[in-house]
Amino acid sequence: MTDVRKLAIYPFLTESKEFVRKMNITIDEILTDIVYEKARLFGVERVMNALDKGDVGDRKLRSESDFISEILSHAVAKMIAVCVKDNFVIRRYALGEAVHAYRHLVNEDIDFILSVCKDLKLNVERYDGGVKIHFIDYLEYAPTSYQKWKLINRTLDRGFVHIENKNLRDLIRIVQEAVMKKIILDISDKVCIDTVEDVFRKEIERIREYLARRKKRLSSRPVGKVNLADIPPCMKEILSMIQSGENVPHMGRFAIVAFFHALGISREEIFKLFSAAPDFDEERTRYQIDHITGRISSTEYSPPGCDKMRTYGLCPTEKMDDICRSVKHPISYYWKKVKK
């Protein structure tokens, strides 16, 4: 049995959930009973911190009941995120939990880290000198668009990727991603409970306002000389997916960077567009942009044409307009639209 203090740091673990289940309280009690007021306050704080700072944050916990409130607040936060019904909020919240877990896991001993891996169903084993993770799990969670994380730059032996003890943070980075995906999955099949909407009416309203401001800011901001209203539907689609944190295939990211680069948009401007993503990774994004625009590679890539976009399933056929039908390249679309 893990210490309640630890469960409070990692409330997404099966054991934490089991702990809550054994308390035998109803959702209604958590939402309305005065006893759980602290859990509700902490829950709001978790969501707000995730949105503002990208980390659900630490609270001052003094008593056993504080620890329990902290565990419960995770459930409260998830219920709030479900009721906002917005992809960006869900992803940003899940990231906030995952980053929080990462920050604490780096101070844990290896046995505990391995028990977390096991709980997340990651196939991880120890070997003399380090830990190894099955490459399928590695590919699912490691940020492989970054060169150092590419499978080829790892030691792969009989199905397992080796991580030396001195690089244990790499394993924790993978755990972070797995936590984020687990929480997103957890939230995605839940429906909003009416009581949550009543109890947290003010807070949910605040989050919605925050979202509206953000949306306005993003769409009204010109990118270099380019007005985002003039870019083709395929690029709009990719951009909005990136900004809401949906999983954009590598080819999509490539296409949009090459597209903006071809229009003469600076690397810095492209970078800003990406930075709106809930799980924005500064270093990785810079690397990708520099790579595609030819700054750190020998090739300066040109954006794919409509045929290729279709091949890769990146052409949203239902959103095609007349200009789309008259051109063969996203760049031609832009020039045609601007001249109109």
Place this chain on the structure above:
Amino acid sequence: MEKDETISFLKERFGEYYRKNRIELPDRFGKREFAFMPFGVKMMKRHLSFKRKSDLINYITNMIPAHAYYSSAFYQNPGAPTMEEKGWMGAELIFDLDLDHLEKKKARTYEEGLMIIKEEFTRLVEEFILGDFGFDEKYVKLYFSGGRGYHCHVTDPRVLHLDSSGRREIVDYIIGKEIDERIIFKERIVEGDDIGRRRSIKRLEIPRPDEPGWRGRIGRSIIDIIKNLDNEDVVRSLIETGIRKKDIERLKSEMTPDRILRIEREGRIDQSPFIRRFFLKAAIRRIAISSVAGETDEPVTCDVKRLIRLPTSLHGKTGFRVCPIDIDDLEDFDPLYDAVVFSDDPVTVELKEKFTITVKGETFDLAKGRCRVPEYVAVFLAGRGIAKIINSE
């Protein structure tokens, strides 16, 4: 008219094969999309699905396709016309090695090409699929494509849900793409003894030959190249992989016995950046699988929804069978024996040009014009469009 005779001959021969032989059906065949190319028309019939085994068999024996394919993916509604409506559920991992993708070595004949591609395929299976990726043999199925290549299907349940970026990583791994020099040549700080004074020295080392994965492979390859710089075969094979002769000459002149010894004994390679770059490039080119489809821009192995030839069907351009191969039999497998299904009854054909081919150990050195050849050669020539069938009674 003559062309029609050729087509009806091929259809008649293929038809008999499909009536007499049992087609090996893929797992979950009811969830797969099937596609067929008829004889004489370049139009693929796609988006077909079959609920019962007998429906599929009947379809094939009635249509008698020149080429038969199924999807590596399985779908909720495999017969639906668009991807959205199909509903993707998962896909096997497919490796497709084909002579058409082979750039580094120019094969002179079909037979020679098939040998080169088999060597490459064997390396892919042994070193990468069973070695580094560690797939269990029971999930690894090998096939001769019936044409100019080999396919490997990995059916491990864990790979079925891998998305296209994960598959891309696997392809990049086997083709040696974006390898980081700093990960191969590692800097190590050693305590040196410099005339009685201790101090630390930085040095660059090549990977030890016994290390796993790419590092060990590159370490072994570098030592192999060094030992054989005077061997003409090795030099030729380096040139064939695209290494410049000029660079090999320069390397030879820079490789003093003293330097060779240091690399061999201590793995030290800090002498010159030229040497380092040369070895990395040469080693990668020798080891990487180069003829994998997908090396070009087209998404192939990393495509999660591609069509692949139906095992045990016939290839319309050769008449050879898409032949399953046991891993243990791969070494002895000879497509020009083992994938031949037609008889040696004589058939009269008219060749458009001279052609030479060796099938079942017999070399047919054929001149332009009419001649009589065994049925399996006639099907091959007709399928490739090199010959017309004159009589088929």
